[in-house]
Amino acid sequence: MTSATHRYDPASAEERRRAGNGGHADDGERLTRALGVFSIGLGLAQILVPRNVARAIGVDGDANQKTVRAVGFREIATGVGLLTQQRPSRFVWGRVTGDAMDLALLGRAFNSRRNDHGRLAAATAAVAGVTILDIVASRRLIRSGDDVTIGTSTRRQGIRVRKAITIKRTPEEVYRFWRHLENLPRFMAHLEAVRVLDDRRSYWKAHAPLGLTVEWTAEIVEERPNELISWRSVEDSQVPNSGTVRFVRAPGDRGTEVHLDIRYDPPAGAVGAAIAKLFGEEPSQQVDGDLRRLKQVLETGEVVHSDSSIHRGPHPARPPEEVPSQAAHGGSRSFASQRGGF
Amino acid sequence: MRATCWEGKRTVKVETVPDPKILNQRDAIVRITSTAICGSDLHLYNGFVPTMERGDILGHEFMGEVVEVGRAVKNLSVGDRVVVPFPIACGNCTMCQRDLFSLCENSNPNQWLARKLWGHSPAGIYGYSHLTGGYAGGQAEYARVPFADVGPLKVPSGLADEQVLFLSDIFPTGYMGAEMCDIKQGDIIAVWGAGPVGQFAIASAKLLGAERVVAIDRFPYRLRMAKEKAGATDVINYEETSVSEALMELTAGRGPDSCIDAVGMEAHGHHPMYAYDRAKQALMLETDRLLALREAIHACRNGGIVSVIGVYGGFIDKFPMGSVMNRSLTIRTGQCHVQRYLKPLLERIERGEIDPGFVITHRLKLEDAPRGYDMFLHKEDGCEKVVLST
Numbered sequence: 001m002t003s004a005t006h007r008y009d010p011a012s013a014e015e016r017r018r019a020g021n022g023g024h025a026d027d028g029e030r031l032t033r034a035l036g037v038f039s040i041g042l043g044l045a046q047i048l049v050p051r052n053v054a055r056a057i058g059v060d061g062d063a064n065q066k067t068v069r070a071v072g073f074r075e076i077a078t079g080v081g082l083l084t085q086q087r088p089s090r091f092v093w094g095r096v097t098g099d100a101m102d103l104a105l106l107g108r109a110f111n112s113r114r115n116d117h118g119r120l121a122a123a124t125a126a127v128a129g130v131t132i133l134d135i136v137a138s139r140r141l142i143r144s145g146d147d148v149t150i151g152t153s154t155r156r157q158g159i160r161v162r163k164a165i166t167i168k169r170t171p172e173e174v175y176r177f178w179r180h181l182e183n184l185p186r187f188m189a190h191l192e193a194v195r196v197l198d199d200r201r202s203y204w205k206a207h208a209p210l211g212l213t214v215e216w217t218a219e220i221v222e223e224r225p226n227e228l229i230s231w232r233s234v235e236d237s238q239v240p241n242s243g244t245v246r247f248v249r250a251p252g253d254r255g256t257e258v259h260l261d262i263r264y265d266p267p268a269g270a271v272g273a274a275i276a277k278l279f280g281e282e283p284s285q286q287v288d289g290d291l292r293r294l295k296q297v298l299e300t301g302e303v304v305h306s307d308s309s310i311h312r313g314p315h316p317a318r319p320p321e322e323v324p325s326q327a328a329h330g331g332s333r334s335f336a337s338q339r340g341g342f
Numbered sequence: 343m344r345a346t347c348w349e350g351k352r353t354v355k356v357e358t359v360p361d362p363k364i365l366n367q368r369d370a371i372v373r374i375t376s377t378a379i380c381g382s383d384l385h386l387y388n389g390f391v392p393t394m395e396r397g398d399i400l401g402h403e404f405m406g407e408v409v410e411v412g413r414a415v416k417n418l419s420v421g422d423r424v425v426v427p428f429p430i431a432c433g434n435c436t437m438c439q440r441d442l443f444s445l446c447e448n449s450n451p452n453q454w455l456a457r458k459l460w461g462h463s464p465a466g467i468y469g470y471s472h473l474t475g476g477y478a479g480g481q482a483e484y485a486r487v488p489f490a491d492v493g494p495l496k497v498p499s500g501l502a503d504e505q506v507l508f509l510s511d512i513f514p515t516g517y518m519g520a521e522m523c524d525i526k527q528g529d530i531i532a533v534w535g536a537g538p539v540g541q542f543a544i545a546s547a548k549l550l551g552a553e554r555v556v557a558i559d560r561f562p563y564r565l566r567m568a569k570e571k572a573g574a575t576d577v578i579n580y581e582e583t584s585v586s587e588a589l590m591e592l593t594a595g596r597g598p599d600s601c602i603d604a605v606g607m608e609a610h611g612h613h614p615m616y617a618y619d620r621a622k623q624a625l626m627l628e629t630d631r632l633l634a635l636r637e638a639i640h641a642c643r644n645g646g647i648v649s650v651i652g653v654y655g656g657f658i659d660k661f662p663m664g665s666v667m668n669r670s671l672t673i674r675t676g677q678c679h680v681q682r683y684l685k686p687l688l689e690r691i692e693r694g695e696i697d698p699g700f701v702i703t704h705r706l707k708l709e710d711a712p713r714g715y716d717m718f719l720h721k722e723d724g725c726e727k728v729v730l731s732t
Contacts, residue, residue, distance in 0.1 A: 168439070254436050255436070285454055289454065295435075296448045299432065299435050299448055300435075300448050300489070301368070301414065302366055304366060304432070304449060305365040305488075306452070306466060306475045306477045306488075307476060307477055308395075308452075308472060308476030308477075309475070310365060315395075316395045316399075317475075317477055317478045317479070318347070318359045318360070318398065318478050319359060319362040320360060321360050
């Protein structure tokens with residue numbers, strides 16, 4: 001996959017410019033080095049004189065000494081990573097994550113009357129500025145081809161996730177269930193609805209991070225009954241995406257292997273993915289969960305719930321006061337009633 | 343309802359929580375009549391199992407009366423008396439169909455968590471951390487039982503709770519430990535740990551025809567129970583006797599044909615390795631103490647079987663792989679696939695071959711669960727097994 005997505009296109013003048021000196025990639029590196037030195041300097045100050053730093057950003061120096069020191073250690077680790085690693089983009093993304101944490105901490109500091117709101121506002125503006133620099137650096141590094149992860153790859157194309165699962169049902173059954181596209185929201189957690197428009201086209205609506213929704217129209221571009229379905233979003237979609245699902249008979253009477261390959265550009269490109277990551281909606285894990293739920297629906301009849309899994313986020317293993325609608329939904333839509341879809 | 347909740351390391355409280363509800367169509371709700379504290383609950387109690395959350399309801403050994411069933415449950419009716427196996431299993435997936443119920447592929451909604459620690463995920467388990475699903479446990483007045491059409495065993499009214507309660511875990515677990523030893527005529531089996539699971543491993547080894555069964559522990563009252571109730575032919579108190587020397591003598595230099603580890607991750611001992619494991623565990627350099635398992639491996643005869651039913655959570659250190667490899671040992675292990683043993687073991691109880699109630703030393707009310715945990719942990723008052731009733 002690495003080689004497949006890292007194809008060098010000689011026809012692209014843009015690529016050639018980037019590959020040479022003075023291109024974006026080089027700018028990215030210079031910016032990265034500067035951010036590294038900045039990280040270490042800031043970190044040292046935070047560790048050595050935490051009270052002064054706290055006062056400078058407008059929060060109570062004594063109460064926040066520990067937090068400031070902890071942030072200092074993080075800054076130094078990130079700085080060292082930026083300057084010494086061959087693949088610094090991970091550390092730049094680390095900085096973006098750190099920026100988000102800092103913004104959250106600053107946001108919370110506004111709640112306390114003891115803090116100096118004027119200085120807090122200035123500090124927040126400064127961190128926001130640095131965040132933009134960090135994002136710029138990371139995007140340049142990504143464009144220069146620094147960052148590749150197996151399974152999920154972050155690239156010019158956005159995000160690609162490949163996952164597979166084995167389901168104890170025949171390829172015919174699994175294919176028929178999937179091809180009935182209205183079934184997809186039953187196991188794809190982020191999908192709100194899929195409506196079939198005609199033989200090839202369908203309308204998709206999905207939850208996005210931060211409570212937003214996105215929608216697009218997809219068309220099936222290739223289809224081999226009981227074997228494969230390929231689709232892509234039509235032009236001008238909010239979230240350009242494409243995917244292929246293959247159904248392969250598993251060896252040893254174990255049913256069907258479902259191989260899923262999805263690519264999509266989240267609303268704000270790679271930044272959107274990083275933000276999604278912060279909120280725990282990491283695409284690879286999400287797709288993994290989707291396939292696991294598909295298996296549950298096809299093998300056991302419905303999505304399996306525990307007393308904690310019905311909640312978004314951590315929850316103790318004890319019965320809920322009220323059953324969240326998501327679970328009630330899953331409970332009321334039975335496998336039996338959908339069997340006609342098979 | 344009232345339920346026993348984990349509130350942090352060595353703190354459990356009986357609290358009022360919402361009643362369980364049907365979340366899936368194959369669920370049943372059971373009004374619990376008897377429930378027990380398991381040795382593995384002590385690992386949770388002591389904070390050795392990651393992913394516990396404050397407020398988690400504990401307990402995976404329970405039985406009671408069905409009070410509500412989901413639409414897809416056809417084999418149970420309200421009023422049925424059932425014992426509930428601790429692994430939650432769907433019955434449909436490849437693992438369930440191969441009778442490997444504690445490896446059910448569908449019952450753990452937190453598979454990703456388990457996979458991070460273990461590579462792949464086992465089945466969900468009641469009241470046993472979020473690694474195994476985040477299911478509310480059965481040390482409570484009521485419990486939700488998923489896949490009620492597969493797991494629970496209907497029990498005849500002629501048998502008392504105390505005779506059948508342990509079909510939920512410790513009897514089948516001990517039995518599987520003995521079964522994994524492939525016992526042949528003349529075999530000598532050594533069992534590390536004479537806690538409740540160890541007692542059932544000893545009793546099962548006898549049922550399966552072992553020539554001699556050796557119980558190893560440090561508490562005289564447990565060794566006495568092993569000899570008088572479970573049927574151990576020999577006992578070794580490792581605080582008084584060298585286990586390896588005693589076993590060599592008992593087997594005339596061969597070593598036991600099979601060794602069962604019914605201790606798990608919190609082993610004790612006087613060996614210098616105990617201090618080593620304890621220190622590494624405290625520093626989080628290893629999660630599990632390996633004392634009993636190391637000793638079992640060393641003691642086992644050439645080509646023998648080491649059967650591990652004591653619970654391990656994470657990583658171990660100084661594992662004597664050289665001994666295993668060079669001496670052709672076989673290690674067999676697993677969380678018990680309880681569902682496959684329910685009927686055969688119920689029949690043994692009905693035939694009077696065994697009365698599992700022999701391990702019970704303390705009968706408390708659910709409200710006294712915190713005292714039960716404390717007593718069981720500190721082995722106070724000869725505590726072997728605590729049963730809570732509602």
